[in-house]
Amino acid sequence: MIAEQFLYFTAKALRSTSVAHTAQMKAALKDKAVNDAQRTREAERVMSVLERYHLTIDGQRILDFGCADGALTIGYLNSGAAHVVGMDVDEGAVRRARELHRDERLTFLKSDVELLPVPDSSIDAVVSYDTFEHVSDPPAILKEMWRILKPGGWMLIGTWGWRHPFAPHLWAVMPVPWAHLLVSERTLIKACRRVYHARWYSPTRDDFDSTGRRLPDKYTEDSISLDYLNHYLIADFERLFRAGGFSCETHPVPFGSWYANWTRPLLRVQSLREFLSGYVWFILRKPSADSSVDDPQLS
Numbered sequence: 001m002i003a004e005q006f007l008y009f010t011a012k013a014l015r016s017t018s019v020a021h022t023a024q025m026k027a028a029l030k031d032k033a034v035n036d037a038q039r040t041r042e043a044e045r046v047m048s049v050l051e052r053y054h055l056t057i058d059g060q061r062i063l064d065f066g067c068a069d070g071a072l073t074i075g076y077l078n079s080g081a082a083h084v085v086g087m088d089v090d091e092g093a094v095r096r097a098r099e100l101h102r103d104e105r106l107t108f109l110k111s112d113v114e115l116l117p118v119p120d121s122s123i124d125a126v127v128s129y130d131t132f133e134h135v136s137d138p139p140a141i142l143k144e145m146w147r148i149l150k151p152g153g154w155m156l157i158g159t160w161g162w163r164h165p166f167a168p169h170l171w172a173v174m175p176v177p178w179a180h181l182l183v184s185e186r187t188l189i190k191a192c193r194r195v196y197h198a199r200w201y202s203p204t205r206d207d208f209d210s211t212g213r214r215l216p217d218k219y220t221e222d223s224i225s226l227d228y229l230n231h232y233l234i235a236d237f238e239r240l241f242r243a244g245g246f247s248c249e250t251h252p253v254p255f256g257s258w259y260a261n262w263t264r265p266l267l268r269v270q271s272l273r274e275f276l277s278g279y280v281w282f283i284l285r286k287p288s289a290d291s292s293v294d295d296p297q298l299s
Contacts, residue, residue, distance in 0.1 A: 003183045007191035010176045012200060019259050020166055020175030029172055029204040036071065043075025046129055046158070049281055053251070055156060057081045060124035063116075063148070066131025070097030070108060076127065077105055085118060087111045113227075114140040121150045132159040132237070133167070136227045142244040151289035155246070157282040161234035163274040168224055172204045178275070185223045193219035234274055237282060246284035252277035 014020065021029075028035040050057065058080040064073040067086030077084045086108045088094050097108045109117050113136045126145060135141050145155060160167060165177030168188070173195040180188055195201050196218050207215055224231075232240075234250065241248040254264045255278035263276040 003187050004191045004194065007174065007176055007179055007183065007188065008194050008198075011174050011191070011195050012198070014175040015200070015202070017175070017259075018257060019177065020171040022257075029206070030202075032205060035205075036069075039068070039071040040075065042129065043072045043079070046072065046127060046156070047075070047079050049158070050127075050156060053156075053249075053281075053283055055125070055154060055283070057125060057127075061085070061122065063087060063118070063123045063126045065126055065128040065145075066134070067097060067108065068093045070101045070106070072127075072129060073097065073106065073108070074101045074103075077103065081105075083107070085109060085123070087116065087118075089113060113137050114144070116141070116144040116148055118148050120147050123148045124150055124153055126153075126155040126157075128155065129158045132157050133161075133229055133232065135230055138230060138232065138237075138240055139244075142240060142246075146244055146246070146286060149286045151286060153286045155282070155284040157237075157284065158279065159237070159282070160277065160279055161237070161274050162229075162231045163233060164277065165275075168229065172206070173201065173219070180224075189219050189221060189223070193217075234277065234280055237280075241282065241284050246286060249283040251281040251283070253279040253281065 024034070024038065028038045057076055059082045062076050062081045062084045064070075064076060064084055064086045067073045067088050068090070070086050073084050073086035083105045084107075086094070086097055086106065087110075088097075088108075089111055091110050094108050094110045101108075111117060126149065132138070149155070163178075163181060166175075168174075168180045170179075170188075170192055173192045174188070179191075183191075196207070203214060207218065209215060234252070238248055238250060252267055252273055254260070254267050255276075260276075260278070266272050267276050
């Protein structure tokens with residue numbers, strides 16, 4: 001009860017700050033148009049990362065894994081890709097992507113949590129942004145990635161680990177960094193539910209149903225579903241990628257908020273990387289055809 005009260009009152013104190021998210025991010029949580037515009041701009045961020053690490057999509061067949069409604073997918077096409085396959089487990093998102101973006105060089109497909117509906121060795125490169133922390137069966141999906149990538153193909157994965165200060169994706173109700181590491185998940189969710197019903201809480205778009213009516217209750221479970229967030233650490237991802245036969249480069253990114261400027265030099269300390277990485281880019285490469293690496297058997 002004391003821990004729950006601590007989180008509740010700390011969330012109340014931090015709600016108007018930009019500790020958890022900027023003013024623009026807060027606006028995006030409330031306004032779909034703002035969110036859509038921000039998501040479109042994220043394509044520019046990914047393209048700058050590709051340029052920084054000398055990865056080119058020019059003339060390539062690209063898989064946008066976790067495409068949502070295709071805001072980034074069309075960005076990759078406009079940046080020089082020959083063909084982009086957008087893929088997502090959300091059937092509604094895939095349907096919206098098909099309606100919004102019509103081009104013979106675009107294909108939108110629904111996947112499931114274990115299989116990707118594209119042929120063997122048919123993809124030159126995979127770009128996955130803000131998705132891999134949500135993959136419920138990472139070994140199965142990585143094995144599929146190996147199957148569909150051409151020899152010498154690569155993947156750029158942008159994600160974060162479970163010790164990120166806001167890894168549970170609860171920032172709207174719980175702007176308290178590392179809250180999920182300070183208390184049990186049950187206590188955390190109880191505090192979130194209490195915040196959700198507080199008079200001072202400002203609802204977001206996710207707090208309303210399709211008719212615009214405020215959801216009467218949320219945060220009623222005892223834990224955060226592994227089907228929604230896989231709880232992988234950065235080190236877990238690295239072990240998975242290497243076990244899958246890929247070479248792996250890890251590029252942690254410092255926090256952008258001025259609140260966290262003090263963490264930048266500490267990011268160089270390996271033992272602190274899990275806690276102090278604002279984001280992480282992984283670059284994976286599948287060996288070329290003349291490599292002796294066998295098809296990995298992930299379990």
